[in-house]
Amino acid sequence: MSESLNKNYTRDSIIGLGEESFKKNYYPELLQKITMLEKLQNRNDTLINAMRDILFIYDAKTQIKPFSSTRIESHSLMSPILANAEAMENLKMGAEQALKHASYEITFTVEDKEKLVHLEARFNKTQSDEVIIIVRDISDIVELQKTHSSLLNLDPISKLYNRRWFDSKINEFTKVTAKHMALFILEVTGLQFIKTTLGQIHSEQLIVLAGEIISVFFSENTTVARISFESFAVIIEDISEMETEALAKNFETFMAKHNNSTNTKNVLISYGYAHHSEGIINMETMFVNANSFLHLSTLTQYERAKRFYLKRFLKTIEHKISNREASKECKKVLVNEFSRLLNLTSYKRKKLHQLSRLYDIGEIGLPEHIFQKKESLSEMEWSIVRSHTMIGEKLLTEFPEYKGLANFVLYHHENWDGSGYPYGLFKEAIPLESRIIRIIDSIVAMAHDLPYRKKIACEQLIKELKKGAGK
Structure with missing residues (x-):
C-alpha cells in the first residue's frame, strides 16, 4: 500500500x-x-x-481574475486595472449585467504611469454561468474621435471655431437663465471686393489676418468663431452692459491704431453687438440685434473699404521697391519731361502723374516669393507676372475716379512692334498714355537695383533705350 x-x-x-x-x-x-x-x-x-486585449473571467464565486496567469506580467495594463478599485467595481458591475442579459459593454479609464488610459470592456456569459471579460485599450480611438470632433468644429481657413460650433453654442445658451452676456458680430468690410479683384487666396489671407486680430483683442473670457465668408462672432460671458460699450469703443481705438501703424497688414473690420442683462437668454434675438447694429454700420462702408484697401495696396507695393523715394521722384521728373516734350495738356499731365503711381497696382495680386527671387524668373513665373496688368485694370474699374486709367494700366506692357502683353497690340492701337508709362517704367527699372540685377549706368541705359526704339 x-x-x-x-x-x-x-x-x-x-x-x-x-x-x-x-x-x-x-x-x-x-x-x-x-x-x-x-x-x-x-x-x-x-x-x-498574442492578443492585445486583456482577458478576465468572472466565476461563480463572483470573483474577477485574469483568464490566464501568464497574462498578469505580459500585459502592461493588467496590474493597473487589478490595482484600481473603481475599475474592478466597474468590471464586476458589467459582469453581473452580462449574467442577466448574456452580454454587456462599458467604457472606463485607469491611470498608468501618470497617463489616463481609455478602456472598453465587453462581457459575454458562458454556458457554465461564468463571464468572459475582454478589455481593450481604446485610447487611440478616443483621441482620433476628439481630433475628428475638433476638425468638425474648426474653420479650415482661420483655424477658429466654425458656424457649426457657433450654432451649438447658441442652442446651449438659449433659454438658459443667466446674467450679463454679450454677443459681437464682426465683418471684414470689403472682403468681397478683395475676392473679386485679387482672388480667393488674397481674400483668405485677409480672413486669417482678421481672425488673428479679433482673437488677440477679445482674448479674455471669450470664444471666437468664423460664422460666414466675411463674418466672425464673439460670445462674452460675465460682462456688464457698460463694459460691453467700453469694449466696443476700445475695439475701434485698437483697430485705428493697428491700421495707422507702419505695418502694411491692415484690415477694415466693422462690428455690431447685443447685450443680455438678466433672465432667460434668447441668443437668436441677440444675434438678430447684433446683426442689425452691424448692418447699420456697414451701409456706407463699402466705398470706404475699397479706398482703404487701395491705399493699403499702394503702400504694400511701395514697400517692395528698394529706393522707393528715388523711384517716385524719378517718375515725377519723367512725367513732367514727357508732358513738356509732347505738349500735353495740364489735365493729361495730372492723369499721367496718377498713372505713374498706379500702373503697377496689379502686382498686389502676385505671390510674394516672385518679388524676393534673386535668380531669373521661370517661364511659369513670368506668366504670373504678366497677369498684373489685368489685375490692375480690374482693380481700378472699381473706382469711378480711376476708371479712366484702367485701360492705360491694362496696356502699359504692350510694345510698338506687337511683342508685348497681354494682347500684343501694335503701334497706335496702344494708347499714348500706356506707351509713355511703358518707357518710364523701363527707365525706372534700369536706373534702380532689382532683386535679380543691379542698376545700369546712365550711358548703358541710353543705349538700351535706343536699342528698343521702334519695338
Missing part, C-alpha cells in the same frame, strides 16, 4: 491503470485525445498571449 502511495504517477501510468477494466484498443484513442487537448490548450495559451 505504501509502495503504491509513493509511486510517481505519469500520464502513461494513469492510462495503464485501466488495463483491467477497458479493452487495450481504447488506449491509443484516449492517448490521441489527450494529446489533442494539450495541443488545443497550448494554442489557446499562445493565442491569449
Whole structure:
C-alpha cells in the first residue's frame, strides 16, 4: 500500500491503470485525445498571449481574475486595472449585467504611469454561468474621435471655431437663465471686393489676418468663431452692459491704431453687438440685434473699404521697391519731361502723374516669393507676372475716379512692334498714355537695383533705350 502511495504517477501510468477494466484498443484513442487537448490548450495559451486585449473571467464565486496567469506580467495594463478599485467595481458591475442579459459593454479609464488610459470592456456569459471579460485599450480611438470632433468644429481657413460650433453654442445658451452676456458680430468690410479683384487666396489671407486680430483683442473670457465668408462672432460671458460699450469703443481705438501703424497688414473690420442683462437668454434675438447694429454700420462702408484697401495696396507695393523715394521722384521728373516734350495738356499731365503711381497696382495680386527671387524668373513665373496688368485694370474699374486709367494700366506692357502683353497690340492701337508709362517704367527699372540685377549706368541705359526704339 505504501509502495503504491509513493509511486510517481505519469500520464502513461494513469492510462495503464485501466488495463483491467477497458479493452487495450481504447488506449491509443484516449492517448490521441489527450494529446489533442494539450495541443488545443497550448494554442489557446499562445493565442491569449498574442492578443492585445486583456482577458478576465468572472466565476461563480463572483470573483474577477485574469483568464490566464501568464497574462498578469505580459500585459502592461493588467496590474493597473487589478490595482484600481473603481475599475474592478466597474468590471464586476458589467459582469453581473452580462449574467442577466448574456452580454454587456462599458467604457472606463485607469491611470498608468501618470497617463489616463481609455478602456472598453465587453462581457459575454458562458454556458457554465461564468463571464468572459475582454478589455481593450481604446485610447487611440478616443483621441482620433476628439481630433475628428475638433476638425468638425474648426474653420479650415482661420483655424477658429466654425458656424457649426457657433450654432451649438447658441442652442446651449438659449433659454438658459443667466446674467450679463454679450454677443459681437464682426465683418471684414470689403472682403468681397478683395475676392473679386485679387482672388480667393488674397481674400483668405485677409480672413486669417482678421481672425488673428479679433482673437488677440477679445482674448479674455471669450470664444471666437468664423460664422460666414466675411463674418466672425464673439460670445462674452460675465460682462456688464457698460463694459460691453467700453469694449466696443476700445475695439475701434485698437483697430485705428493697428491700421495707422507702419505695418502694411491692415484690415477694415466693422462690428455690431447685443447685450443680455438678466433672465432667460434668447441668443437668436441677440444675434438678430447684433446683426442689425452691424448692418447699420456697414451701409456706407463699402466705398470706404475699397479706398482703404487701395491705399493699403499702394503702400504694400511701395514697400517692395528698394529706393522707393528715388523711384517716385524719378517718375515725377519723367512725367513732367514727357508732358513738356509732347505738349500735353495740364489735365493729361495730372492723369499721367496718377498713372505713374498706379500702373503697377496689379502686382498686389502676385505671390510674394516672385518679388524676393534673386535668380531669373521661370517661364511659369513670368506668366504670373504678366497677369498684373489685368489685375490692375480690374482693380481700378472699381473706382469711378480711376476708371479712366484702367485701360492705360491694362496696356502699359504692350510694345510698338506687337511683342508685348497681354494682347500684343501694335503701334497706335496702344494708347499714348500706356506707351509713355511703358518707357518710364523701363527707365525706372534700369536706373534702380532689382532683386535679380543691379542698376545700369546712365550711358548703358541710353543705349538700351535706343536699342528698343521702334519695338
